[in-house]
Amino acid sequence: MELKLTGKKALVTGGSRGIGRGIVLGLARAGADVVTCYRTESEAVTSLARELKEIGGNHQLVKADVSDPAEVDALVEDCRTSLGSLDVVVHNAGVISHVPFAELPVEEWRRVVENNLGGPYLVTQRALPLLSAGASIIFIGSRVATVGIPLRSHYTATKAGLVGLTRSLAKELGPRGLRVNVVAPGPIETEEPAPAEVRERYQKMIPLGRLGTPEDVAGVVAFLASDLSRFVNGETINVDGGI
Numbered sequence: 001m002e003l004k005l006t007g008k009k010a011l012v013t014g015g016s017r018g019i020g021r022g023i024v025l026g027l028a029r030a031g032a033d034v035v036t037c038y039r040t041e042s043e044a045v046t047s048l049a050r051e052l053k054e055i056g057g058n059h060q061l062v063k064a065d066v067s068d069p070a071e072v073d074a075l076v077e078d079c080r081t082s083l084g085s086l087d088v089v090v091h092n093a094g095v096i097s098h099v100p101f102a103e104l105p106v107e108e109w110r111r112v113v114e115n116n117l118g119g120p121y122l123v124t125q126r127a128l129p130l131l132s133a134g135a136s137i138i139f140i141g142s143r144v145a146t147v148g149i150p151l152r153s154h155y156t157a158t159k160a161g162l163v164g165l166t167r168s169l170a171k172e173l174g175p176r177g178l179r180v181n182v183v184a185p186g187p188i189e190t191e192e193p194a195p196a197e198v199r200e201r202y203q204k205m206i207p208l209g210r211l212g213t214p215e216d217v218a219g220v221v222a223f224l225a226s227d228l229s230r231f232v233n234g235e236t237i238n239v240d241g242g243i
């Protein structure tokens, strides 16, 4: 058994930085052709384009906000013209927010819901006509959605919402040969190093003794994207070092 994604065509939202970038590079290195999107032009986008070129394959970086229906339509059209169809959709784009619930403004509630739940709704629905039989839809949730955490009630509500969305879509889309699953990361250290006290706290809490990396998440995403997971549907896989 070998994890190969050669010939697979993937859309990964929010790939310019952090976990999404790790997922894009992981899928591309395993042989997939990848379209990814981001909101902000930056050096991170340029350097990702450079790395993808070095890996080789048919990859595209598209500026598109997943919370905007017109931009999602344009993104899906880009996928259609450059890839033709899709075998994998990874919903990684998301925003985090720390606000005490009692002070949470309605605008901030809506911003987080529109990005973290509205985006996956729009992208999944609009991409459906492009999905091939056997395609894999993967939502990036969060470990805190099931355990809870102060100051992030709105964020955790959206991530828990993805679990419900997944369970229902697994049943609704399964008969069409589509699989839908969640990957729920614990604390992942991305480009910005965690402050020393945060790292020490997590090192004590996490049995494996370290924070996760984008590559740790990308490995599980690659498994769910591959045919090795062909009978896994409606599941949430935690990637949290056993926290």
Ligand code: NDP
Residues within 6 Å of the ligand: 013, 014, 015, 016, 017, 018, 019, 020, 037, 038, 039, 040, 041, 064, 065, 066, 067, 091, 092, 093, 094, 095, 096, 115, 119, 140, 141, 142, 143, 184, 185, 186, 187, 188, 189, 190
């Ligand atoms: P980052 O903030 O580092 O990166 C987010 C990426 O998504 C960026 O490329 C950003 O691009 C893009 N993005 C955000 N909103 C949108 C949007 N509306 N449309 C298009 N692109 C968008 O996040 P992380 O890598 O830390 O997190 C990635 C995912 O993993 C999120 O869903 C997060 O909730 C989840 N997660 C993260 C954990 C962690 O410890 N880091 C733990 C558990 C879950 P741009 O800057 O251009 O907007």
